[in-house]
Every structure is written in C-alpha cells, then in structure tokens.
Amino acid sequence: MDRAELVELLSPQGLRLLDGLPAWDSKADIVRTVAALRHEGHPPGLVATVLSQSRLRARARAKFGEFASRMLFTEAGLEQATRLQVAALHAGRFARAGIHHVADLGCGIGGDALALAAIDLEVTAADSDEVTAAIATYNLTPFPKVRVLHARAEDVPLGGIGGAWLDPARRTTSGGTTRRLADAADYSPALDFAFGLADRMPVGVKLGPGTDRGVIPAEAEAQWVSVDGDVVELAVWLGSVARPGIRRAALVIRDDRAAELTADGDSEDAPVGPIGDYLYEPDGSVIRARLIGDLARSNGAWMISAGIVYLTADTPFDSPFARGFRVLERLPADERHLRQALAARHVGTLEIKKRGVDVDPAALRTRLKLRGDERATIVLTRDEGRHVALLVERL
Numbered sequence: 001m002d003r004a005e006l007v008e009l010l011s012p013q014g015l016r017l018l019d020g021l022p023a024w025d026s027k028a029d030i031v032r033t034v035a036a037l038r039h040e041g042h043p044p045g046l047v048a049t050v051l052s053q054s055r056l057r058a059r060a061r062a063k064f065g066e067f068a069s070r071m072l073f074t075e076a077g078l079e080q081a082t083r084l085q086v087a088a089l090h091a092g093r094f095a096r097a098g099i100h101h102v103a104d105l106g107c108g109i110g111g112d113a114l115a116l117a118a119i120d121l122e123v124t125a126a127d128s129d130e131v132t133a134a135i136a137t138y139n140l141t142p143f144p145k146v147r148v149l150h151a152r153a154e155d156v157p158l159g160g161i162g163g164a165w166l167d168p169a170r171r172t173t174s175g176g177t178t179r180r181l182a183d184a185a186d187y188s189p190a191l192d193f194a195f196g197l198a199d200r201m202p203v204g205v206k207l208g209p210g211t212d213r214g215v216i217p218a219e220a221e222a223q224w225v226s227v228d229g230d231v232v233e234l235a236v237w238l239g240s241v242a243r244p245g246i247r248r249a250a251l252v253i254r255d256d257r258a259a260e261l262t263a264d265g266d267s268e269d270a271p272v273g274p275i276g277d278y279l280y281e282p283d284g285s286v287i288r289a290r291l292i293g294d295l296a297r298s299n300g301a302w303m304i305s306a307g308i309v310y311l312t313a314d315t316p317f318d319s320p321f322a323r324g325f326r327v328l329e330r331l332p333a334d335e336r337h338l339r340q341a342l343a344a345r346h347v348g349t350l351e352i353k354k355r356g357v358d359v360d361p362a363a364l365r366t367r368l369k370l371r372g373d374e375r376a377t378i379v380l381t382r383d384e385g386r387h388v389a390l391l392v393e394r395l
Helices: 003-009 012-020 030-039 044-070 075-080 084-096 111-118 130-139 191-199 284-289 292-298 335-344 361-367
Strands: 101-105 122-127 146-150 163-166 171-174 177-180 203-207 221-227 230-238 248-254 257-263 278-282 311-313 322-331 347-354 374-383 386-394
Touching: 003 012, 003 044, 003 130, 012 044, 030 044, 044 075, 044 084, 044 111, 084 111, 084 163, 084 203, 084 221, 084 230, 084 248, 101 111, 111 122, 111 146, 122 130, 130 146, 163 191, 191 203, 191 230, 221 284, 230 284, 248 284, 257 284, 257 292, 278 284, 284 292, 292 311, 322 335, 322 374, 335 347, 335 361, 347 361
Parallel strands: 101 122, 101 163, 122 146, 163 203, 221 248, 347 374
Antiparallel strands: 171 177, 203 230, 221 230, 248 257, 278 311, 278 322, 322 386, 374 386
C-alpha cells in the first residue's frame, strides 16, 4: 500500500466501504465482487485497497481475534506482528519491572504497543515507514497514552522513557512480494543498536526463532515461545526485564495455557540408549532453547541417537513440553519392505514423521502406493545410528 492508497482508504468513504464489506470469503468470486463495487461507483483503486484490507483482516484474526475487524494492516506488518496473547506477556514484563513508559521502536502495525497500552502503560511508538506509522496511529487511536512517530528507531528521543521494546524489521516488500531477510546484519534497526540500548535502560528484543544464537548477548535471557506447536519468536531480555539466573527459556502456550522450562544455560544432552516403549518429540521451543537434556532427565528419558532430538522411555510420562507416542512395532526401514508391511496392515492414510533421515514424506507417501481403510503414523529416524521405521500411536 502506498501513501495515496492509504489516504483514500482513511477517507470517510473508504472506511465506510471497508467496514460495510461482508466477512472475507476466499472461495467467493472476487471478479464479481469487484464488478459489483465498481458498479456502485467506487473508484477502482479504492476497491482494490479495501478488498486487500478485508483479506488481511481475515488472516489477522489468528493473531488479534475480534480486534482485527477494526484494525488496518500491511502485508509485511501482519507477517511480523506479535500475537496479542504473546504481546500481553511482553507488556507484563515491563509492568512487573516497574516501568511506566515504554518506547516501542519499530512498532509495525502496533500490536505490541496495543498490549502495552491495554495495561495503562504510556507508549512512544515509532516506525521508519510512513505508511506503517500511519496505520499504527489508526490502530492505536483508542489509547490516549500512546503517541506514534514516523521516525527511525535511532532518532527517537528517549528522555523520560523507562524501557524499550524493539521488533527489528526482518522482512522486506518489493513488487507486492514479502520476503524474509536471511542475515541479521540487514535488520532495521541493527541489532548492535537494539542491544546497545541496554546500557541505558531495560530492553526486550523480538527476533525470529531461527536467529543465529551467536548474536544473543551472553548476559541476556533468551526465551523461545511456541503457540499451539508453532515456534513464533525468540525474545531477548536485558536489564531488569530479564529474570535473574535464567539464560535459556522455552515457553509453551497451548489452548490458552502456558508452561515454561528454564535454565541458566544450554543443557547437556541426555545419554543415548535403545528405543523403549515410548517415543517423545520435544516442543520446538525446547529444541531451540537447547533444553532437551533437562527435559529428558526430569522425566526418566534418554536420547535415541546423537544429534536426534527424539527422546524415549520405557514408561509413559505427561509433559507440556513434548508430544508422546506409544511404539507399537518396528517396521522394515527399506522402502520395498515398508510398502509391503503397510499393505498387509491395510493402511490407506499415513502420517510420516522424520528426524535424522533424508526423506521427502510427500514423495515417499506417493511411492508407497497406499490402499486401505486404516490410518497409521510412522516415525523414520535413527536408533543408536541405525535407520529405523517405527509404527506408533499418539498418546
């Protein structure tokens, strides 16, 4: 969206048209919808803009719930925006540290600023992109303690502000296509600036979960967060918003319930042993935080092979930090005999999980020529270095 499109969207006509549209339906005949709106006399550019916003609002419900229906978005801004339930946890950190005024530097469409303002904190939000800053202003209008600046993070005056939250831009949009920036050196603002602010005030920095661990300051608390099985962020905390004695944390949120595994550093891997009666796949946040060893030891489990994150045990355990499977049977690992074994069991629908083996599950599923009424799950992995195929069922 460019400046002219935004100005047209923010006109009374544009907002009335957007808010009057029916709920977005990806299966609807868009050509017919466009024709109908054009027939009503709406300019073609405005029609395209409001339909794009309607589509983005529908996507945004996963992150913002009902709030999405009264917000505006950019493609890149929605991609990077923090889920509201996670943003609320960020805001809580600043509140518990006794910080009353937070700078949200690189605020995007305003998701984190919204959560900060919702608990009555004062917020100075800034974004270097003019259109994005204007959209954040619109989204944050209900909150009197928020001001939004069109400014680079490096240029925002920080006098009187108690802490800073930064979500460096990790995506770029060109020709209508949004792509991730692979090199942290290309983030905006730069990580040297973001982490350097910790010399002046408490700081939280949101990064992608796959960020090179080498950029994490040694004194920081690094917390990987997963929501319903999807690792959504790495939050790096410095100063009073970091918890004493914690350097690594895995926060798992499922069905609005949260559980956390913490340590003062990466945990040592658990010993390797043969596969037992139960197999466990640690949550992605635990894997990213390198706390697999602690998870194993606390549950009487061990690793199945060096470098493979599956855990195994002879007795079942229940943990929010891992998904469990009962090992029913070992099947032949080679493809021809595996096909025969599945055919003998009348398996027509197959879930394939894998770690430590070079297999494309979709291509393998096709080659297995599955027929039958039964459903099954197999795990392709290594047992003390040897390739295995395990028939399992979820606990």
